[in-house]
Amino acid sequence: MIMIFGIPGPLLFGQLLLGLINGAFYAMLSLGLAVIFGMLNIINFAHGALFMMGAFVSWILLNYLGIGYFPALILSPLLVGIFGIILEKTIISRLYKLDHLYGLLLTFGLSLVIEGLFRNAYGSSGMPYRIPEMLSGATNLGFMYMPNYRGWVVAAALVVCISTWLIIEKTSLGATLRAATENAPMVQAFGVNVPRLITLTYAGGVALAAFAGVLAAPIYSVNPNMGSNFINTVFAVVVIGGMGSIMGSILTGFGLGVVEGLTKVFYPQASATVVFVVMVIVLLVRPRGLFGKAA
Amino acid sequence: MLLSRRSALTSAAVAATLPLVRPARAQKPKLKIGVLNDQSGPYANTGGATSVVCTKQALEDFGVATKGMDVEVISADHQNKPDLAVSIARQWFDRDGVDMLLDVPTSSVALALQSVVREKNKVFLNSGAASSALTGEQCSPNFVHWTYDTFMLAKSTGGAMVKAGGDSWYFLTADYAFGKQLQGDTSALVKAAGGKVLGAAQYPFPGTTDFSSFLVQAQASGAKVLGLANAGGDTVNSIKQANEFGLNNSMKVAALLMFISDVHALGLDVAHGLNLTESFYWDMNEKTRAFTKRVLPKTPTNYPNMDHAGCYSATLHYLKACADMGIAEAKKDGVATVNRMKAMPVEDDCFGKSKIREDGRNLVTSYLFEVKKPSESKGPWDYYKLVATTPGDEAFRPMADGHCGFIKA
Numbered sequence: 182m183i184m185i186f187g188i189p190g191p192l193l194f195g196q197l198l199l200g201l202i203n204g205a206f207y208a209m210l211s212l213g214l215a216v217i218f219g220m221l222n223i224i225n226f227a228h229g230a231l232f233m234m235g236a237f238v239s240w241i242l243l244n245y246l247g248i249g250y251f252p253a254l255i256l257s258p259l260l261v262g263i264f265g266i267i268l269e270k271t272i273i274s275r276l277y278k279l280d281h282l283y284g285l286l287l288t289f290g291l292s293l294v295i296e297g298l299f300r301n302a303y304g305s306s307g308m309p310y311r312i313p314e315m316l317s318g319a320t321n322l323g324f325m326y327m328p329n330y331r332g333w334v335v336a337a338a339l340v341v342c343i344s345t346w347l348i349i350e351k352t353s354l355g356a357t358l359r360a361a362t363e364n365a366p367m368v369q370a371f372g373v374n375v376p377r378l379i380t381l382t383y384a385g386g387v388a389l390a391a392f393a394g395v396l397a398a399p400i401y402s403v404n405p406n407m408g409s410n411f412i413n414t415v416f417a418v419v420v421i422g423g424m425g426s427i428m429g430s431i432l433t434g435f436g437l438g439v440v441e442g443l444t445k446v447f448y449p450q451a452s453a454t455v456v457f458v459v460m461v462i463v464l465l466v467r468p469r470g471l472f473g474k475a476a
Numbered sequence: 477m478l479l480s481r482r483s484a485l486t487s488a489a490v491a492a493t494l495p496l497v498r499p500a501r502a503q504k505p506k507l508k509i510g511v512l513n514d515q516s517g518p519y520a521n522t523g524g525a526t527s528v529v530c531t532k533q534a535l536e537d538f539g540v541a542t543k544g545m546d547v548e549v550i551s552a553d554h555q556n557k558p559d560l561a562v563s564i565a566r567q568w569f570d571r572d573g574v575d576m577l578l579d580v581p582t583s584s585v586a587l588a589l590q591s592v593v594r595e596k597n598k599v600f601l602n603s604g605a606a607s608s609a610l611t612g613e614q615c616s617p618n619f620v621h622w623t624y625d626t627f628m629l630a631k632s633t634g635g636a637m638v639k640a641g642g643d644s645w646y647f648l649t650a651d652y653a654f655g656k657q658l659q660g661d662t663s664a665l666v667k668a669a670g671g672k673v674l675g676a677a678q679y680p681f682p683g684t685t686d687f688s689s690f691l692v693q694a695q696a697s698g699a700k701v702l703g704l705a706n707a708g709g710d711t712v713n714s715i716k717q718a719n720e721f722g723l724n725n726s727m728k729v730a731a732l733l734m735f736i737s738d739v740h741a742l743g744l745d746v747a748h749g750l751n752l753t754e755s756f757y758w759d760m761n762e763k764t765r766a767f768t769k770r771v772l773p774k775t776p777t778n779y780p781n782m783d784h785a786g787c788y789s790a791t792l793h794y795l796k797a798c799a800d801m802g803i804a805e806a807k808k809d810g811v812a813t814v815n816r817m818k819a820m821p822v823e824d825d826c827f828g829k830s831k832i833r834e835d836g837r838n839l840v841t842s843y844l845f846e847v848k849k850p851s852e853s854k855g856p857w858d859y860y861k862l863v864a865t866t867p868g869d870e871a872f873r874p875m876a877d878g879h880c881g882f883i884k885a
Contacts, residue, residue, distance in 0.1 A: 192696050199688045297516075304778055305520035307712060309743030312720065319722050325692060328720045400720065401685050402712045402741050406518065410685045445677075445689035450651050452689075453680035 191324030196442045198322075202331045204438020205338035206393055210411060211418040211430035212342055213389035216349070219425035220362050220382045223273060223284040228415070229408025230292035231387050234261050235394025236403045237299060240308050250313040250399070257395045258388035265387030269380050292408070299405040307402030334396050341392060342431045349427055358382060417460045423473025433471060505803040506546040509791060510574040512561060512589075513581050513604055515553035518682060518708040521737040523581045523604045526775045527551075527787045531578060533771050534791035537825075543799065550574070556682065558588035565589055569596045575807050576601060576794055579787050583607035583654035593618045597810040601794060603786030606707070606733060607657040608873055611837045615880035618810045619836045620817060623786030624755050626654070627873040629732050630662035632753040632844050632866055634703070635669070637730045642701035643671035646694040646727075648714055650681040650706040658705040658732055674699040681706070687714045691721050700727055707733045712741045719746050735781040739859045744850040747859075752847070755840045756785035756826050757860050763825040779857045785826035790838075793822050830868050835880040839868030 210232060217225045238260050239253035248256065268291065276284045311317075316330045349355040361368040361375050369375045394408075401407050418437055422429030437456050444455040463471060511531055513523035528551045540547045550572070554561035561580070568574035569592070577593055580586045581604025593600040593616065600619045602610060608627040610619065645666050649655040655678070663673045674697045677690040691714070694702050702723060704714055711731055718729055731738075734752040758768040758779050767788070771780055780788075797816040798806040806813045818832045830840045845860040853859060875883070 189696070192693065195692050196689055199686075199692065202688070203686050300516060300520065304737070305516070305518065305524070305709070306522075306737045306741040307709060309741060309746065311743070311745070319720075326695070326722050328722075330720065331688075400717065402709060402716065404709060404741070406709070407685065410683055413683075442689055445679075446693065449677045449679050449690065451680075453683050 193443075193446065195325035196446050197439055198325065198327070199331075200439035200442025201435055202335055202438070203441065204435035205335045206397060206411065206434075207415055207418050207438055208342050208431045208434025209338050209389060209393040209396075210415040211422065211434050212345055212427065213386040213393075214415060214419050215422070215425055215427055215430040216345065216389070217383055217386035218419070219427065220358055221273075221277070221379055222281065222362075223276070223288065223383075224281055225383075225386065226285055226289040226412070227268075227292040227295065228288075228387075228390050229410075229412030230295040231261055231265065231408070232390040232394040232397070232411065233299065233405060233408035234264070234295065235391025236310070236398040236401075236407060237303070237308075237394075237405075238391065239395045239398050240310050240403045243310070244308075250395075254392070254395050258391040261391035261394075262384040262388035265384040266380055268387075269383040273383065274376070274380070292412075296405045296409065303405065305404060305406065307404030307407075310398040310403050312399040330399060334400075337396060338393075341389065345389065346427050346431065414456050417456045421456075421460050421463045421470055423470025426470065426472040426474070429470060429472025504546050505807055506548060506573075507576070507795075507798060507803055507807065508572065508574045509547065509549045509576045509578055509794075510565075510568045510572075511549060511551040511578045511787065512554050512564060512568075513551075513579045514556050515551070517556055518710065519556065519581050519604070521741075521778055522708055522735045522781060523579050523783050524778075526771075526778045526780060526784045527579045527604070529771055529774045530780060530784045530788040531791045533767075533774075534788045534795065537770075538792055538795045540795065545795070545799065545803065547795070554580070554582070554585055556582045556585060558585045561585045562588050562592055565592050569598055575599060575810075578602075578790060579604045579783070581605050581783065583610070583657065584652050586610060587614055587653055590614055590616050590619060593810070599794065599810045599813050601790040603790055604783045606654050608661060608878070609653070609657055611833075611835045612873070612878035612880060615835050615878070615882065617836075617882050618814055620790065620814060620832055620838055621836055622790045622838045623782050623840065624753070624842070625837075625872065626658040626661045626733075628755075628842050628866075628871045629658065629753050630665045631871065632842050632864070633730055633732050633751055634662045634665050636751055636844050636864065637701050637728060638666055638669045638671055640728075642728050642730070643669070644699045645671065645673050645701045645703050645730075646697045646699035647673070647676035647703045647705050648687065648690050648694065649676055649678045650710055651678040652681050654707070655681065655705045659703070662703055662705065662732060681710070684710065685713055687717050688721060690714075691718055691723055695721070695723055695726060701730050702727050703730045703732055705732055708735075708738065709741075712738050715742055715750070716746060735783065736779060736857065736859060737781060739847055740779075740857065744848060744853055744859065747847045748849045750847045751844060751863065753842055753844050754782040754860075755842050756780075756782040757843065757845065757862075759858065759860070760843075760862075763828075767825040789822070789824045789826050792824050793817055793820070796820060833872075833875060834883055835875050835878055837872055837875070837878075839872060841868050842866045842871040 238257040242248040242253045312330045319328045365375050418433050422433035444452045511528050515524045552564050576599040583605045586605035603623045606626050608625040611621045647659045649659045739747045822830045827840045832838045844864040846863050
């Protein structure tokens with residue numbers, strides 16, 4: 182057996198793969214954050230709560246309406262997206278002219294309220310959500326026993342991440358969006374409804390969080406705290422990738438997943454902090470983040 | 477009589493001034509119980525609001541009103557942070573006149589409070605925390621450990637596993653006081669029974685949600701048993717993911733601390749077949765069912781577990797002791813109150829009969845359960861099958877092995 186740093190090779194490959202799977206969640210969540218920050222200049226602290234909502238909505242759909250996993254994968258982001266539109270229209274849109282800090286405080290408050298409401302209604306232990314029949318079971322990869330569902334998560338996350346990147350960087354809609362963030366009055370003068378564009382962008386970012394929430398539901402217990410467990414790491418990912426950089430957050434998300442996975446093999450106690458250590462180093466060396474553009 | 481709005485307002489205004497002119501009367505001594513636990517985090521269902529409900533039920537069942545006693549229950553959220561808990565407790569003792577501190581899950585928090593309660597000479601009845609150090613090296617004459625501890629869990633669940641042939645273990649441990657103590661107590665037991673501990677992964681608590689890395693390491697270790705030295709949502713996630721990675725095909729999972737709410741969160745299709753230990757189950761006998769029926773309307777989505785039942789039982793016994801020695805006396809001296817509690821036999825609907833040992837260990841009976849298959853469960857929260865019963869005087873660590881400081885050898 183090949184040994185790498187005193188760890189059997191197959192075990193290490195397994196851990197790399199697991200790191201990628203966790204990275205998929207980081208990538209999807211930080212992608213939504215990056216889109217919202219890039220376009221709206223709002224640091225959306227409510228992202229974790231909306232991720233949790235995505236998971237809960239799929240649980241509610243299943244238990245009250247009998248709607249299964251795959252329809253929920255579309256319905257839940259849609260419903261949470263609509264909730265996002267309401268949030269943006271009624272509350273968040275009032276803060277665009279103020280400092281970032283206000284947006285951060287507001288969305289942080291919102292996340293506490295949303296989590297509190299769910300905790301009140303469903304308790305803190307969580308709700309069971311089964312892996313869909315079609316994706317249950319596991320495949321023996323030789324070096325590791327790979328649950329099919331995890332494979333599906335990586336594939337779905339990759340597809341969603343790449344399509345988001347393509348839409349924003351390569352389509353005319355994306356070009357309008359980017360132009361609107363650069364110079365809103367000018368774009369408005371061309372007859373584009375900029376406020377509506379911004380609302381839809383927020384809804385889109387939120388829907389990404391909800392999509393990740395549905396993917397996470399069968400792996401983690403669906404509970405009100407599931408978002409806040411993720412959100413700190415995800416913010417670190419966005420900062421390391423470069424605030425507002427779409428590709429940056431995707432690549433950093435997967436990359437940090439791997440770094441964290443390897444830490445779990447060599448020194449598990451540090452696995453929660455390693456991401457922040459990387460963040461400190463990156464900020465010291467490249468204050469704009471790995472993929473951030475210079476001002 | 478018809479009452480016009482104006483006259484109603486006038487009489488209300490007059491009534492409001494009344495207490496001001498009432499003659500001052502001698503203050504009746506009032507007992508104050510402070511329930512301090514996690515009300516919003518990972519342990520909010522295992523303790524939380526249901527603990528408060530059960531504490532108030534004890535007041536009702538004891539009949540404080542008819543006995544003319546004045547008792548108040550207050551509560552706060554310690555968020556599993558020792559520093560926060562210590563400052564709340566100091567405020568409670570110094571400003572609010574709290575006499576007894578109750579529940580307090582999360583071992584790190586309970587250990588931090590031990591010295592505060594001793595310094596203020598109050599009473600600390602702990603139901604929620606697990607660490608056996610609380611009646612061992614960190615013991616206190618102001619303290620009673622009511623419901624369970626890491627040693628009892630290790631002996632009951634761990635012992636059953638070893639007996640069934642699980643002689644090599646790998647631990648998945650929450651990296652703080654509780655997890656380490658539970659791993660330590662279980663390792664000692666496994667080794668004493670001739671088994672081996674092949675390794676352990678200590679993960680950061682709180683904030684770890686993905687255990688797959690550790691589970692794969694556990695699988696690679698070749699151990700027969702995966703010992704989960706964690707609790708609450710962490711246990712739920714690790715069992716769920718162990719199932720996903722097919723660990724249950726190659727090794728047995730021992731959930732060393734698991735409450736009925738965790739089983740509920742997992743669902744029977746994943747949880748069935750697991751062995752776990754509690755000292756209370758709502759469907760154990762007539763009396764436990766009657767107790768559950770009394771509290772359930774006030775906590776309809778969360779059935780009481782042993783932590784909740786412990787809050788009830790501890791409060792009831794505390795009230796008995798206070799009534800026996802007089803409230804004024806009880807308020808003055810925490811050690812004397814605890815000594816009185818130790819001298820009196822404990823009996824209630826939840827745990828039946830037990831007694832409190834000199835070092836503060838309440839010797840309740842411990843039960844080893846197996847989680848039912850979905851087909852065996854007949855109603856809501858019908859989850860457990862009784863496998864084995866360990867009487868209180870055998871379930872816990874012998875007093876001499878605890879090295880409790882205040883006991884004269």
